[in-house]
Amino acid sequence: MPDPGERDAFLASVRSRLDLPDAIARDVLEELEGHLEDAAADLRAAGLSADDAERRAIGRLGDARALGTELARARRGRRQLLAAVGGGIRAVLAEGIRTWIFLAVLASLTAILALPAASIVRLLLGLRSTSSMLVGMPGSLATAGVVVGGFAYLGWILPARSAGPAVRSVRGVRRAVALVGLAVGSAILWFLVPVAMDPVLVVGLPLGPVAFALTALRAPERPTIRVGFVPAVIGAAILFLPMTLLALAATDPPLDNWMADISPIGDVPAATDIENTALAITWSRSYGVPYGGQAEVTVVAGDAAATVAARLPTLRVEVWSARVVDGVVRFGSAPLVVQPAPTEPITILH
Amino acid sequence: MSHDQLRSQLLKGTTPYLVLAVVRDGELYGYQIAQRIRERSDGAFVPSEGSLYPTLHRLEADGALTATWREGEHGPRRRWYRITPAGVATLAAHEAEWEAFSGAVTRVASVSREPSGA
Numbered sequence: 001m002p003d004p005g006e007r008d009a010f011l012a013s014v015r016s017r018l019d020l021p022d023a024i025a026r027d028v029l030e031e032l033e034g035h036l037e038d039a040a041a042d043l044r045a046a047g048l049s050a051d052d053a054e055r056r057a058i059g060r061l062g063d064a065r066a067l068g069t070e071l072a073r074a075r076r077g078r079r080q081l082l083a084a085v086g087g088g089i090r091a092v093l094a095e096g097i098r099t100w101i102f103l104a105v106l107a108s109l110t111a112i113l114a115l116p117a118a119s120i121v122r123l124l125l126g127l128r129s130t131s132s133m134l135v136g137m138p139g140s141l142a143t144a145g146v147v148v149g150g151f152a153y154l155g156w157i158l159p160a161r162s163a164g165p166a167v168r169s170v171r172g173v174r175r176a177v178a179l180v181g182l183a184v185g186s187a188i189l190w191f192l193v194p195v196a197m198d199p200v201l202v203v204g205l206p207l208g209p210v211a212f213a214l215t216a217l218r219a220p221e222r223p224t225i226r227v228g229f230v231p232a233v234i235g236a237a238i239l240f241l242p243m244t245l246l247a248l249a250a251t252d253p254p255l256d257n258w259m260a261d262i263s264p265i266g267d268v269p270a271a272t273d274i275e276n277t278a279l280a281i282t283w284s285r286s287y288g289v290p291y292g293g294q295a296e297v298t299v300v301a302g303d304a305a306a307t308v309a310a311r312l313p314t315l316r317v318e319v320w321s322a323r324v325v326d327g328v329v330r331f332g333s334a335p336l337v338v339q340p341a342p343t344e345p346i347t348i349l350h
Numbered sequence: 351m352s353h354d355q356l357r358s359q360l361l362k363g364t365t366p367y368l369v370l371a372v373v374r375d376g377e378l379y380g381y382q383i384a385q386r387i388r389e390r391s392d393g394a395f396v397p398s399e400g401s402l403y404p405t406l407h408r409l410e411a412d413g414a415l416t417a418t419w420r421e422g423e424h425g426p427r428r429r430w431y432r433i434t435p436a437g438v439a440t441l442a443a444h445e446a447e448w449e450a451f452s453g454a455v456t457r458v459a460s461v462s463r464e465p466s467g468a
Contacts (some may be wrong), residue, residue, distance in 0.1 A: 034380070062399070
């Protein structure tokens with residue numbers, strides 16, 4: 001009987017260079033073993049001793065490590081690599097949407113819980129107004145954390161879902177998924193995310209695709225981390241504090257008695273021959289402090305509307321920055337935008 | 351360059367087509383393919399067995415071959431290869447190219463063998 005150790009050592013050496021999933025590698029090795037079996041049988045039939053036949057059969061297959069490398073390269077043909085990249089994009093879309101919906105729901109639920117917590121904190125501390133920079137920073141950190149964590153999670157699971165078992169553990173596929181994710185993620189962040197970001201978000205958000213690429217390069221063949229119920233609860237608990245701070249920043253006390261000096265708006269030019277008292281000036285507001293919102297000023301001229309429109313064919317529409325400080329609306333020093341607009345009286349039928 | 355080296359260089363790149371050519375006639379497994387090439391070429395072509403399997407797997411990855419496992423008479427299972435329509439088309443394209451190429455080489459060689467008129 002030939003020494004089985006020689007064949008085993010040869011196959012183990014081939015396996016050391018087979019960068020393929022276990023199941024595929026086993027098939028490749030079994031095929032080589034069958035070949036060695038046939039070759040050795042023929043050589044024995046030709047008169048060689050069992051040991052010599054085994055040695056000659058192994059020798060004809062050449063260098064084991066080179067063979068392993070070539071076989072691994074051959075198994076991941078261009079077609080399969082393309083299929084893997086295609087599968088990766090499909091998986092990014094399917095899994096990405098699922099994960100982001102999950103994270104959005106998680107963040108929303110946490111925010112809903114954080115709102116009453118913010119009210120309680122405000123009540124306990126007697127806060128009337130809060131500095132958005134002070135409490136906005138932890139909120140931005142939480143946001144950046146969620147984005148980076150979400151991207152890292154996607155990078156961890158996607159290579160395993162990006163292709164069939166034949167190629168999914170291949171380094172080239174991991175690299176392809178990492179590259180695609182880095183490019184797509186960066187594009188989404190830079191082109192789709194609103195640009196009003198503080199320094200934390202400016203630095204934190206671009207780290208998301210980087211985290212994706214880094215975890216994708218080290219992604220396991222079978223990911224063991226899946227977002228389940230317990231991690232979700234833990235994640236929500238971790239998010240709760242920054243969300244509460246964010247809610248503090250986002251929900252200043254209601255401005256029941258907010259004031260602004262709007263008297264200049266009521267100064268009707270003398271050319272119109274219309275008394276200021278003929279005009280009713282009202283405010284309507286849609287205000288989401290501290291990050292944005294708007295207040296609209298409506299000037300109702302009543303019966304004098306037609307006269308105003310005729311004598312003042314154009315108006316200056318001005319957009320001002322404003323800030324609420326201690327319940328008072330304070331405008332900036334100059335309008336941000338000034339634009340002429342035609343006067344259009346609105347006739348209200350009673 | 352020795353005779354073997356020259357033959358090895360000429361053989362380089364043609365192994366996929368030799369494989370497709372012998373598999374076109376029927377399903378075979380790896381060892382049989384090597385044997386068949388050797389027999390058909392009267393021993394002129396002995397493809398390196400080490401390069402045979404990467405070639406087979408590459409052809410499979412490219413869709414020119416399909417493979418099926420079957421139990422062997424003795425020992426491990428054997429992986430049988432069958433040519434696909436894409437493989438047949440690849441082989442036909444190569445044969446046409448090869449005929450043109452070898453014809454041109456032969457013509458050049460025969461001209462160079464003729465005695466000069468001077």
